[in-house]
Amino acid sequence: MSTAGHFIRCLAAVAWEAGKPLVMEEVEVAPPQKHEVRIKVHFTSLCHTDVCFWEAKGQTPLFPRIFGHEAGGVVESVGEGVTDLQSGDHVLTIFTGECGNCRHCHSEESNMCDLLRINTERGGMIHDGESRFSSNGKSIHHFLGTSTFSEFTVVHSGQVAKINPEAPLDKVCIVSCGLSTGLGATLNVAKPKRGQSVAIFGLGAVGLAAAEGARISGAGRIIGVDLNPNRFEEGAKKFGVTDFVNPREHDKPVQQVIIEMTDGGVDRSVECTGSVQVMIQAFECVHEGWGVAVLVGVPRQDDAFRTHPMNFLNERTLKGSFFGNYKPKTDIPGVVEKYMNKELDLDKFITHTVPFSKINEAFDYMSKGECIRCIIDMGA
Ligand code: NAD
Numbered sequence: 001m002s003t004a005g006h007f008i009r010c011l012a013a014v015a016w017e018a019g020k021p022l023v024m025e026e027v028e029v030a031p032p033q034k035h036e037v038r039i040k041v042h043f044t045s046l047c048h049t050d051v052c053f054w055e056a057k058g059q060t061p062l063f064p065r066i067f068g069h070e071a072g073g074v075v076e077s078v079g080e081g082v083t084d085l086q087s088g089d090h091v092l093t094i095f096t097g098e099c100g101n102c103r104h105c106h107s108e109e110s111n112m113c114d115l116l117r118i119n120t121e122r123g124g125m126i127h128d129g130e131s132r133f134s135s136n137g138k139s140i141h142h143f144l145g146t147s148t149f150s151e152f153t154v155v156h157s158g159q160v161a162k163i164n165p166e167a168p169l170d171k172v173c174i175v176s177c178g179l180s181t182g183l184g185a186t187l188n189v190a191k192p193k194r195g196q197s198v199a200i201f202g203l204g205a206v207g208l209a210a211a212e213g214a215r216i217s218g219a220g221r222i223i224g225v226d227l228n229p230n231r232f233e234e235g236a237k238k239f240g241v242t243d244f245v246n247p248r249e250h251d252k253p254v255q256q257v258i259i260e261m262t263d264g265g266v267d268r269s270v271e272c273t274g275s276v277q278v279m280i281q282a283f284e285c286v287h288e289g290w291g292v293a294v295l296v297g298v299p300r301q302d303d304a305f306r307t308h309p310m311n312f313l314n315e316r317t318l319k320g321s322f323f324g325n326y327k328p329k330t331d332i333p334g335v336v337e338k339y340m341n342k343e344l345d346l347d348k349f350i351t352h353t354v355p356f357s358k359i360n361e362a363f364d365y366m367s368k369g370e371c372i373r374c375i376i377d378m379g380a
């Protein structure tokens with residue numbers, strides 16, 4: 001019997017309080033409203049952003065809430081006005097959207113949609129501000145409009161990328177966020193030429209994805225910079241990182257170390273730490289005349305970027321990137337195709353898998369810095 005138009009009762013992992021283990025419980029998921037789709041989530045993965053908002057240190061606490069934004073699933077039903085998706089489509093949920101109608105969506109250069117750009121404060125759906133989730137009559141907040149730590153979720157159709165149905169959802173679900181952010185920062189913004197040198201600052205999931213972009217671009221030298229030496233030994237080598245710099249092992253500024261290693265500076269750099277000091281280092285270590293630095297990390301509210309203007313006059317370029325400059329609906333299916341034709345390697349990012357019932361273990365792995373990506377198998 002079709003579930004379309006009906007409430008669905010299913011399991012969700014609900015965060016009732018900041019920093020407290022998620023509670024597995026039955027919730028009711030309302031049918032999708034105008035421009036929304038309801039999705040059966042097959043695989044979801046845990047990202048730092050989920051952990052940050054669950055801990056709610058420095059963020060507005062909004063509880064109870066269902067977290068989760070990186071996910072692959074299948075459309076169960078669609079709401080009024082949805083014409084580009086139908087029941088049975090294989091999809092990825094995206095934390096930022098593409099309405100298709102605003103100035104940004106009309107611009108070839110932007111992915112910063114006016115309507116559906118990331119909004120961490122919103123706990124309801126755009127259409128009516130209401131939640132589609134409830135537990136014993138109590139409403140539960142959404143997170144990033146995706147809330148994928150539930151067997152079923154409701155998402156705005158502009159935050160849904162329809163992908164190749166042959167693509168394994170347990171792998172491509174990571175394309176939803178961190179992977180695309182780092183990959184696109186290199187492929188779409190830094191754009192290294194074959195043989196060029198690329199420095200990657202911060203070798204977490206985003207930085208390693210940026211390194212994967214450098215590998216795909218045919219970079220000659222990929223220099224990884226991180227304070228944690230395990231990041232290189234246990235991970236980065238597999239990603240084609242050729243050199244490692246640990247700033248703690250040098251008594252001069254990292255930019256100086258890199259300039260000396262590369263005869264004047266790297267051709268490209270990508271910053272994936274969120275530290276403003278590192279952003280400055282990433283900019284000042286690129287070569288005069290042609291070097292390009294791309295900032296990806298999210299800084300603190302009161303940070304200010306300070307560098308001598310001469311660095312710009314000497315023809316160094318500074319850029320920033322949001323979600324790898326990918327348009328969620330238009331471009332993400334193509335990233336999945338890169339995996340399908342073996343240009344992009346995703347498997348090496350997946351270090352852990354847990355069944356949905358053990359989702360709290362994924363938080364432990366992430367908090368201890370033990371994993372790049374942990375897949376949560378909703379069917380196990
Ligand atoms: P992560 O914490 O897993 O990795 C960050 C790495 O940076 C760690 O390995 C850490 O040891 C290293 N690091 C920290 N300080 C350093 C320093 N001073 N010098 C060298 N290395 C240092 O984080 P992640 O999930 O990979 O995310 C990286 C950044 O990207 C975060 O700031 C995140 O908020 C941001 N992000 C941005 C976007 C975007 O669209 N712009 C999207 C997602 C995430």
Ligand code: ZN
Pocket residue numbers: 097098099100101102103104105112113114115116
């Ligand atoms: Zn738009």
